[in-house]
Amino acid sequence: MEKGLPKRSDDYSQWYNELVKRADLAENSPVRGCMIIKPYGFSIWEKIQATLDGMFKETGHSNCYFPIFIPKSYLSREAAHVEGFAKECAVVTHYRLKNDATGRNLIVDPEAKLEEELIVRPTSETIIWNSYKNWIQSYRDLPLLLNQWANVVRWEMRTRLFLRTSEFLWQEGHTAHATMKEAEEETFRILDVYAEFAEKHMAIPVLRGRKSESEKFAGAVNTYCIEALMQDGKALQAGTSHFLGQNFARAFDVKFTSREGKQEFVWGTSWGVSTRLMGALVMAHSDDDGLVLPPQLAPIQVVIVPIYKTPDQAARVMEKAQQVKKHLESKGYRVHFDSRDTQTPGWKFAEYEMKGVPLRIALGPRDLESDSAELTRRDTKEKRKVSMAKLSEEVDQSIQSIHSGIYRKALKNREDNTFYIDNYDEFKARLDSGGGFIYAHWDGSPETEARIKEETKATIRLIPLTPDEKEGKCIVTGKPSRGRVVFARAY
């Protein structure tokens, strides 16, 4: 195995795949399209979970858990929903295995066929709204603000680690409200939570907007999303929030008695982010030496690497390193002291760079003599000699500076790759020479949208919530447009 990664500029996909494996985040499982998330990768996911979960709680949501199996009949209750998901469902048909006639092979017992097949949830709207029917009778039962952390299965044709796997982990929020206004407010509240999380915790700038009819969630009235731009000029949908209107309430007959004593259908929302965020994290910041993690989500924020030759030096360096570790931990940092004598310092440097640890402190005899340490930033590779007295102060500043630094870098990448284009040929040329977000006029028709997708592989990533420009002419048909929409090729 070669020491370094493939170059990002040579083959972005290969770079990404290698990076995910080499940084010890995840690998492919024996089952097609599924992913094994390794401890280091999972600890990043746990940070994402903990942070988002706190934000949901702050906005009044509670966690719950619904079963992984959904009766087949539930899925078909909402017409658009079933059409959207039917093609990619894993189905449980039997509940028992047995030995075949030879006694050597396990086979599915034909006697053990289920009356009604069970769907492995691709999303939980149906089973949750089935319960909401029983839980909601009065306006006093509303709003109902639930979330669950779960796995879902969508049998995708082609998969990629984190970005698209047959099974993935996510959170899915499902809320019910008495009025359309409240439900819409909830949809946007969550969109804001997602955007804030992306920007303040993942250091990834995102655009907010609404999906076109053809891109919206199967069963929603409107889908809103946050979209991020990756370093290769492709877009990544990082989170979605759906305004369901009364669609699922009608499908599952969820009515409540209003203050005025009238029977009304409940208004709903659903929203989710998935382990795909991990893919976004990798692609947004990393470089040819490995991962670059935003400090807030890094499982290890500071790694201490000891350097020594003689046993005497080792003893002194180790003692000092322990002190530094304790000191920084007392300031609230997640610190790892790698005291192993089975790897050389150089090896450790490379290893923690690959894993994206934001700060490294190298501590050797030279540092002890001058009562200082070498502090190295992962994002810029900048090395600085820092006196022990000022160490925690410097760590503090560096951590903040890394977050804002990588955010600004990602933002600059997005700005440098955002284009306003009024001509279809230029549009195509742009997509073939680096991609990016393209603001262009579109006549609003699904046909034109489909044609553009067909001809360029670019899709409408979002329709801005507030048009930043007045009318124009569609770049394809020349028909009137009510404002620019954002096109890109996407993951």
Next chain:
RNA sequence: CGGGGAAUAGCGCAGCUUGGUAGCGCGCUACGUUCGGGACGUAGAGGUCCGGGGUUCAAAUCCCCGUUCCCCGACCA
């Protein structure tokens, strides 16, 4: 489901054209020297060459059948 590849040590690969003792790099084990940017030397361990059949004195290599995986499309958080 269409179009391309591939399957040989834990991982990445060569060997196949032209049949003849199973190879390389990384990793792993031991010892020694090293240790401030993935150290080096020496010695080792590790194989049903995807499976089945055929041709042959002899098959990783040639032929037939099968299986699995990967890439490019269609589908998609």
